[in-house]
Amino acid sequence: MPSPLIRPLDLSDDATAAAVHRIGRAAYAVEAEIIGFDGIPALRESLAEMRAQDLRWVGAVSEGGELAGFLAWEEGPGGGIGIDRLCVAPAFFRRGVASLLLRHALAELFPGRPVQVSTGAANTPAVRLYEALGFTRGPDFSPVPGLAMASFGRAAADAPCEGRRGTSDPG
Numbered sequence: 001m002p003s004p005l006i007r008p009l010d011l012s013d014d015a016t017a018a019a020v021h022r023i024g025r026a027a028y029a030v031e032a033e034i035i036g037f038d039g040i041p042a043l044r045e046s047l048a049e050m051r052a053q054d055l056r057w058v059g060a061v062s063e064g065g066e067l068a069g070f071l072a073w074e075e076g077p078g079g080g081i082g083i084d085r086l087c088v089a090p091a092f093f094r095r096g097v098a099s100l101l102l103r104h105a106l107a108e109l110f111p112g113r114p115v116q117v118s119t120g121a122a123n124t125p126a127v128r129l130y131e132a133l134g135f136t137r138g139p140d141f142s143p144v145p146g147l148a149m150a151s152f153g154r155a156a157a158d159a160p161c162e163g164r165r166g167t168s169d170p171g
């Protein structure tokens with residue numbers, strides 16, 4: 001598969017929002033299975049609730065025009081970035097889509113800025129991706145009983161690790 005194109009996503013467009021919502025639910029369903037916890041908030045989030053989030057969105061679009069995955073983030077005080085979600089459509093797993101989105105974001109959208117992200121501690125594909133791209137694992141935490149989350153951060157001066165690649169896409 002040729003590399004997908006990265007482009008901003010406009011969630012005010014009904015078709016775009018519906019595709020993002022569908023992919024997010026499918027990806028989080030896979031993550032729920034991996035981590036053994038089906039209470040991930042995005043699994044129960046309505047389309048309207050998703051659209052109401054104060055996030056910026058980019059997507060990876062396949063050569064055929066299909067949305068393969070997306071990344072959403074918020075800008076924090078002091079210029080820091082909080083990645084809110086990184087999801088890949090299950091049909092595009094293990095094709096480097098998550099890595100492509102994250103590398104693009106780090107190099108083009110918020111280069112040189114501190115970035116924070118968290119994922120299910122048992123989500124090995126996501127953990128490997130963040131570690132491969134130079135994120136440092138912080139403390140694990142448990143926002144609700146039965147859910148262990150891993151936190152990751154990249155300092156403002158960290159540059160993308162161009163020579164390393166994640167082994168698979170997180171769900």
